[in-house]
Amino acid sequence: MIEVIVGVVCLVIGAAVGMFFSRSSLNTKAKFIIDDAKKNAENLIEKANVQAESIKKEKNLQAKEKFLELKSQHDADIQSREKKMQEVEKRTKDKEHKLNDELSKIGKLEKDLDKQIADYSKKNEILEKKQHELDTATAKKVEILEKISNYTAEEAKAELVETMKAEAKTRAQAHVQSIMEEAQMNAKNEARKIVIQTIQRIGTEQAIENSVSVFNIESDEVKGRIIGREGRNIRALEAVTGVEIIVDDTPEAILLSCFDPVRREIARLSLHRLVTDGRIHPARIEEVVEKTRKQIEEEIIEVGKRTIIDLGIHGLHPELIKIVGRMKYRSSYGQNLLQHSREVANIAATMAAELGLNVKLAKRAGLLHDIGKVPEQESELPHALLGMQWAEKYGENPEVVNAIGAHHDEIEMKSLLSPIIQVADAISGARPGARRQVLESYIQRLKDLESAALSFDGVSSAYAIQAGRELRVMVESGKVNDEVASQLSYDISEKIQNELTYPGQVKVTVIRETRAVNIAR
Template structure:
């Protein structure tokens, strides 16, 4: 038993010794492999470093070679420029020598000319002295006599030439203007005339009049105070008349009254509701009318307040002509004329459309409708300054700053004076006729004056003994200026001066 244990222990010791020997041998082998691997890695690193150094040296040599080539090229260019500069300097030197030589020649000629002028002055002074001694006249008196003689000789020729040139230029300008205006007017489809009538609301029966008036006039008073209008209820059957100077209020009252009549319930509370609804309808109608005008003219980007003012023009009439239709017509005419003249058609349209916008402004806006409209546009700041000036100056109240003012004035006159567009009162017609005849008869040399063509033309008969042919044309222009300065009239007035002299004999 002991021998077995001893053999087992000896075997274990032998196995341990063998394992230790194996471990030590393997460790030495691993260390040798690791050392060899480290040497290989160090060698690879060394080779990589040497390769990098070699690449850098090659790249450096290439850059050095390129720099040398660039340097040589620059040197060649510099040598070429130096040669060109040298050649140019020599050319400049030669030109300078030529200029100096030319200057010296010109100085010599100038001296010769000065000496010649001095001799001429001496000769002129000598001749003038001899002439004065011979004619016994001074220089001033001789000059005056000569000028007077020339003036007398050419006076008639100058007058004839002046009349020919002025007449020809005026005829050419008038023919060209007529051609342009006719071409524009033929392309425009004008709106028909609207009748001026009172706002009348139809009622189903006369019993409705009592309900509108109400007990002790309570309903009619409430209606008039809310709408700012006056209801005229008389014996006229089946109708009620609404009166107001404000067409917007009149339209509001018409809509409210028609709604009340249709509903049948008429008392202060229902009147208030109907008036409020009518006001909203009118406001929307105003905006729709303004936007419709912009669509018809193909315009955009306009301030809402301006659109509202344009819509209000639909409810206003000027001498039987609807103001909104008139503004749209003026805008179209302005655009057509602008296209003929090569101007901006959009600016022309805006100027023509907005020229009467001041007519819908209330008493808070001071000045005439032209100035009030321009102040509104300037305050809003959305329109071009040329448009603002065209609105302000279309009645010549402020100086014109662009040709669009003339376009608006021409288009406004064309739209207002086409046949049948406006109605004129008898008093206004008589006043214009009398004023025309009084202005013409107050001029010197006029014997008779007659206003014809419904005040569109004034014919003036002058005495041929007191008014010459040249003075007759001047008289016509003076009468035209006085008419423009003193009268207010739509359209144009033609002035015709007649100078006729007759000679007759009777043979017996």
């Protein structure tokens, strides 16, 4: 194309030059140049035409190739689209086929359902008819049963309900028993509370010491020597000791009467020394009594010190130590007061340790809880309040002071230490044999427990064990089965709870066994 344009330009130039030279009457050379230029231009045009034709053919060929390529690509796209459309069409046909199958199944199910509904309606009619016949027959039977049993339907229902109640109660009791046993196994946290509320029995023996009120003599001749001429010796002895000395017809015995056990002990020891020495007259009596009084006071202080050392109590006021020593010569209901206080101190310390409280304070309060029982001068105050005043006066801890004053509920309890001391005091005094007065009631309580169990039908024997803390009940296996045994245990415990008085709790164990005995000969 470029060469054609160049040829055209050259032809134009040649024409222009020819015109120029023709106008100027150029010579032949110029004409020759023009002719030559024309030929060159024609040649160039021819070449240009050839090249243009060649380019045209090449471009047509490229266009055809591009067309074929695009056509091939277009055909491939069409084929791909047709393939996808065929797949979609296939899936659609499959879904349509499945849908037709489902519709066919639904139609079949509807027919089956209609058939079943018709069958149900028919059976329901038959059932209603049978129910009517059954109600009629039942009414006739109830009427016949009422005539036979002389019970109306309501009365029979009430009796049946009572029977079912008894059976349900038995089963419920068995279930409750199993729950209680499981709870007891997992009651570690509740055990700390139970320790305060439960009075345990103490198995260790304890000597019961009484303040001596009888002075034994070898013969009645000594009585005359003690009385002295015109009774001067006995008057001097009573004046110095503050003890009333009773000399009566009691053989080989003289009675010493005084509210103060310490003074009574001084009089007893002084009499013993005077009788042993043989010299009995007013001056000697005063001398011996004075020595004995000093000896007793030293012994009281020594007993008090030894007691607090044994219990591990420190910092106790000297006056309180002296009061503790005086408790050795005092008894309460036949129970030695010092031994009782030591026992209360140990029990309270054990319980305080279980509850995570101050063990030392508990032991201190337990030892001092009855100090108000040994006043040097008679007081109108209750011993708990008097002991509280002394403890407060000599600088004891406020919790200890409150525990002393509240152990018989004279004042309000303000700390956990107070109920512990109260319970420990009850434990020491209530155990079997601790006090003369309690022993009889303890034996009677055991008899009442056994009698309560024996009052039930089917009970062959009953034994109160563990100091009345447990009741073992033996039943006849022929009359009492396992369910009735469980109910019997509950009924006996209810009767004990409602009718008897007892400390703490009583465990009721019902034992049922069957024995088969044969002898091989």
